Amino acid sequence: MASTRRTVILGTLGAAGALAIGWGVLPPRQRLNTAQALPTAEGEVAFNGWVKIARDGAVTVTLAKSEMGQGVVTSLCMLLAEELDADWSRVRWQPSPIDKIFNNISTVVDGLPVHPDTDNAALDVLKWLTAKTMREVGVMMTGGSSSVKDLWLPMRQAGAAAREMLVAAAAAQWGVAAADCGTENGEVIAPDGRRLGYGALAAAAAQQKMPASPKLKPPERHRLIGQPTRRIDTPGKIDGSARFGIDALPEGLLYASVKMCPTLGGRAQRFNDAPARALPGVKAVVGVEPLRGGTGGVAVVADHPWRARKAADALDVTWAHGELASFGSAAALERFAQAARSEKGYAFFETGEVEPALAGAATRIEAEYRAPYLAHAALEPINATVLFEGNKATVWVSTQVPGLARSAAAQALGLPDEAVTVNVMLLGGGFGRRLETDFIAQAAAIAKAVPGQPVQTLWSREQDTRHDLYRPACVARFEAGFDADRRLVAWKNTSAGQAIVPQVLTRAFGLPGGGPDKTASEGAFDQAYEWPAARIAHVAVALPLQVGFWRSVGHSHQAFFKEGFVDECAHAAGQDPLAFREALLQKHPKQLAVLRAVAKAAGWGTPSPAAPDGAKTARGIALHDSFGSTVAQVAEVSLGPDKAIRVHRVWCAIDCGLAVNPAGIRQQLEGAVVFGLSAALHGGVEIVDGQVQPSNFHDQPIVRLAEAPRVECLILPGKGQPEGVGEPGVPPIAPAVANALFALTGQRLRSLPLKLA
Amino acid sequence: MKTMLLNINNQAVNVIADPDTPLLWALRSEQRLVGAKYGCGKGLCGACTVHLDGQAVRSCSMPVSAAVGRRITTIEGIDTPEARAVKAAWRVIDVAQCGYCQSGQVMSACALLASKPAPSDADIDAAMSGNLCRCGTYPRIRAAIHLASRSL
Numbered sequence A: 001m002a003s004t005r006r007t008v009i010l011g012t013l014g015a016a017g018a019l020a021i022g023w024g025v026l027p028p029r030q031r032l033n034t035a036q037a038l039p040t041a042e043g044e045v046a047f048n049g050w051v052k053i054a055r056d057g058a059v060t061v062t063l064a065k066s067e068m069g070q071g072v073v074t075s076l077c078m079l080l081a082e083e084l085d086a087d088w089s090r091v092r093w094q095p096s097p098i099d100k101i102f103n104n105i106s107t108v109v110d111g112l113p114v115h116p117d118t119d120n121a122a123l124d125v126l127k128w129l130t131a132k133t134m135r136e137v138g139v140m141m142t143g144g145s146s147s148v149k150d151l152w153l154p155m156r157q158a159g160a161a162a163r164e165m166l167v168a169a170a171a172a173q174w175g176v177a178a179a180d181c182g183t184e185n186g187e188v189i190a191p192d193g194r195r196l197g198y199g200a201l202a203a204a205a206a207q208q209k210m211p212a213s214p215k216l217k218p219p220e221r222h223r224l225i226g227q228p229t230r231r232i233d234t235p236g237k238i239d240g241s242a243r244f245g246i247d248a249l250p251e252g253l254l255y256a257s258v259k260m261c262p263t264l265g266g267r268a269q270r271f272n273d274a275p276a277r278a279l280p281g282v283k284a285v286v287g288v289e290p291l292r293g294g295t296g297g298v299a300v301v302a303d304h305p306w307r308a309r310k311a312a313d314a315l316d317v318t319w320a321h322g323e324l325a326s327f328g329s330a331a332a333l334e335r336f337a338q339a340a341r342s343e344k345g346y347a348f349f350e351t352g353e354v355e356p357a358l359a360g361a362a363t364r365i366e367a368e369y370r371a372p373y374l375a376h377a378a379l380e381p382i383n384a385t386v387l388f389e390g391n392k393a394t395v396w397v398s399t400q401v402p403g404l405a406r407s408a409a410a411q412a413l414g415l416p417d418e419a420v421t422v423n424v425m426l427l428g429g430g431f432g433r434r435l436e437t438d439f440i441a442q443a444a445a446i447a448k449a450v451p452g453q454p455v456q457t458l459w460s461r462e463q464d465t466r467h468d469l470y471r472p473a474c475v476a477r478f479e480a481g482f483d484a485d486r487r488l489v490a491w492k493n494t495s496a497g498q499a500i501v502p503q504v505l506t507r508a509f510g511l512p513g514g515g516p517d518k519t520a521s522e523g524a525f526d527q528a529y530e531w532p533a534a535r536i537a538h539v540a541v542a543l544p545l546q547v548g549f550w551r552s553v554g555h556s557h558q559a560f561f562k563e564g565f566v567d568e569c570a571h572a573a574g575q576d577p578l579a580f581r582e583a584l585l586q587k588h589p590k591q592l593a594v595l596r597a598v599a600k601a602a603g604w605g606t607p608s609p610a611a612p613d614g615a616k617t618a619r620g621i622a623l624h625d626s627f628g629s630t631v632a633q634v635a636e637v638s639l640g641p642d643k644a645i646r647v648h649r650v651w652c653a654i655d656c657g658l659a660v661n662p663a664g665i666r667q668q669l670e671g672a673v674v675f676g677l678s679a680a681l682h683g684g685v686e687i688v689d690g691q692v693q694p695s696n697f698h699d700q701p702i703v704r705l706a707e708a709p710r711v712e713c714l715i716l717p718g719k720g721q722p723e724g725v726g727e728p729g730v731p732p733i734a735p736a737v738a739n740a741l742f743a744l745t746g747q748r749l750r751s752l753p754l755k756l757a
Numbered sequence B: 001m002k003t004m005l006l007n008i009n010n011q012a013v014n015v016i017a018d019p020d021t022p023l024l025w026a027l028r029s030e031q032r033l034v035g036a037k038y039g040c041g042k043g044l045c046g047a048c049t050v051h052l053d054g055q056a057v058r059s060c061s062m063p064v065s066a067a068v069g070r071r072i073t074t075i076e077g078i079d080t081p082e083a084r085a086v087k088a089a090w091r092v093i094d095v096a097q098c099g100y101c102q103s104g105q106v107m108s109a110c111a112l113l114a115s116k117p118a119p120s121d122a123d124i125d126a127a128m129s130g131n132l133c134r135c136g137t138y139p140r141i142r143a144a145i146h147l148a149s150r151s152l
Helices: A007-021 A072-084 A121-137 A147-174 A198-206 A305-314 A329-342 A354-359 A402-413 A438-447 A461-466 A501-509 A555-572 A577-583 A589-602 A662-681 A733-745 B023-030 B081-093 B102-115 B121-128 B138-151
Strands: A044-046 A051-054 A059-063 A091-095 A182-184 A187-189 A195-197 A254-260 A267-272 A282-288 A297-302 A316-320 A346-351 A363-371 A383-388 A393-397 A420-424 A455-458 A474-482 A488-497 A534-540 A618-626 A629-639 A645-655 A710-715 B002-008 B011-017 B049-052 B055-058 B071-073
Touching: A044 A198, A051 A147, A051 A198, A059 A072, A072 A091, A072 A147, A147 A182, A147 A187, A147 A198, A187 A198, A195 A198, A254 A282, A254 A305, A254 A438, A267 A282, A267 A297, A282 A305, A282 A438, A297 A305, A297 A438, A305 B023, A329 A363, A329 A474, A329 A488, A329 A534, A354 A474, A354 A488, A354 A534, A363 A555, A383 A402, A383 A438, A393 A402, A393 A438, A402 A420, A402 A438, A438 A455, A474 A555, A488 A555, A555 A577, A555 A618, A555 A662, A555 A733, A577 A589, A577 A618, A589 A618, A589 A629, A589 A645, A589 A710, A618 A733, A629 A733, A645 A662, A645 A733, A662 A710, A662 A733, A662 B138, B011 B023, B049 B102, B055 B102, B081 B102, B081 B138, B102 B121, B102 B138, B121 B138
Parallel strands: A059 A091, A254 A455, A393 A420, A488 A534, A645 A710, B002 B071
Antiparallel strands: A044 A051, A051 A059, A182 A187, A187 A195, A254 A297, A267 A316, A282 A297, A346 A534, A363 A474, A383 A393, A383 A455, A474 A488, A618 A629, A629 A645, B002 B011, B049 B055, B049 B071
């Protein structure tokens, strides 16, 4: 999901960290062995930090990424099981402990603010250095559509290393050469056909020397990777046994409800706790400060969640509304619009001479696009459970950042990080909200008041909506110039909005943030289109409102802006939107192939059939690169009563490099279309005087089943390593729908959510 | 606090709770039946769906006292032919993503199939549009209900 692409860390920690430690003594890059051996159950042995095998042959894979719906349980187990030649039906998983080998490296490396076509040796060195450094000083993080990519090498190596050790143990037992033995389906096979199961071999195999460089299979020998594979985490999710953060039920659990300042970032000035304390079951009333980007308030701890909620409602609090008391989202958007019009911003990408090209153009068009602040609206409301026991603590939480979660709790409790144990639960949706630790620090501060008893702090849906860290609003200006033959000669784009990364550095690491934040401009500057002349810039406007990563981050709105204006350019040039894009992609076969595949599947260029009720339909197309993958979508739309926008069918093509689990990729793309459609049709939070207006699903709707389109997915055979999958399906849907609406109605919609006049 | 005799998953259970406590919280915190989820507290999302005398209800917005004398069935206890068909279809079609809403989806789907063994798309729209899924599993929910229907 959303990323913590920390460009500043790259600049500072990447280079400075290397200088401080020194090149030669940088620690090894190995990501196989944890500092402390994995804890094992009776009869189970650990081969490295990633895999344990039990006497009965059960294989337990370490899950170092959080499962939040994106299917990492299945895809990551596949990586290891492939090289282990495991019996897939015997593969289990277990959340990882916190260790450096589990730090996310690929997201940070990919966070460099450079165009993907950039090719120079200095960049390669910086990437290498950053990878090495991030293993030491990075964080465990599930985000940036990076899980499979980040663990592609280490988890396969871990499986291959264990396999070689099992083979060595069997060969020794049989007195044959290891090279003459094979493996298949959880067994080692001798040259004469005898077989020994991994379970029987595990204890002896763990004594074998770990191979320094385990040999990996060439892709053509993959038996599991590349096969559409059903999720292995489904059974618990349909029988009530799956455990999310909210389902942590340690013995003696108490429940906390918080009354938070209605103004974001505000705090309780004073409060009268007598009415709440008088209510049955109330154990404690605790004032909580705004922590890590959150809002302050007063918490009630009670013996029952309903009692805690009612008692919190009964609190009489006088608020100190703080610096956001006069913040309004409408004014913020106006300020961004002004900045995009009048300021130059930081140019993330420039080619040719855009100003002379514009000045010399025969015709020019310009437009302004807008996107609102957005809440994450994961279905599992924010919660965390904390047990404080004086010199140690235990946390149960749905989080994308276990290490930061531990630090947040430790800091709130006044404990060293090592004294806090974090149990990562299943996430009832993350989408970037659970990259934040405001609520974990808050839950820890509350639990501190009731030592020895676990306390679950649960927010209401209304609080979840109103105390989010929102997808930043953004405004983009575009100018394009055409020559006398209506060929595009210039593309100028300046967007303005808040930058996320500097805020994250401050609230999560206590560091001052600065420097260009790639996430602000990603989706605008880093695309494949071959502009004759272009300048693509972003103006970072510093505002106190806390903003966060939201599934696909900058791409979530930049794709809407860019693909909308590309469509406008196509019409200005008098060309078909598909042909216009093709002409700008002559040196980009990957993007061309994806675009053509989706167009073919959707029947682009043929008449669009009538909707089931006979209404006229039209199609729109969009193409977007994000997280290493290329996605193109075609949406087929019609209008219902009261100009209701209806999306009937969506065709979606992706090139995501090597497709590890095609079944999982299809599932993610379908889900991403629906997720993105909620933002396209309904999304947006209005903030007045620092207070978020919508509260629950009635005034902050998401797409319902009846509104969901049919989605047809195509996975192109990609080259190279696996690229991102969880997010790339989100960005193109809003522009595909907007472009279809233009084709249908002639109205060009430049603001989200989409509303026809 | 009041002691109330409830029938949960065909078992008689004494539940001690304030009578206005939503059924959801009585199930979750008293009975530790956490399959039904809190999502909105207002009957807007369906994550808390359980059956009351075989009908799908939103347990977040119904007081526990209103369930006295009625048969409560949760995801942990449902074992009807419809439930077996639905769960099998959910596995074959790989419906679930994060899974948080899925207990409620399965309970709503079971109630639908019990009353309409061969639902049309419009029936599915009507019966399932009160169950929100943020991961966007709707196309597969629709397909899985049709598949379950065919297997019944």
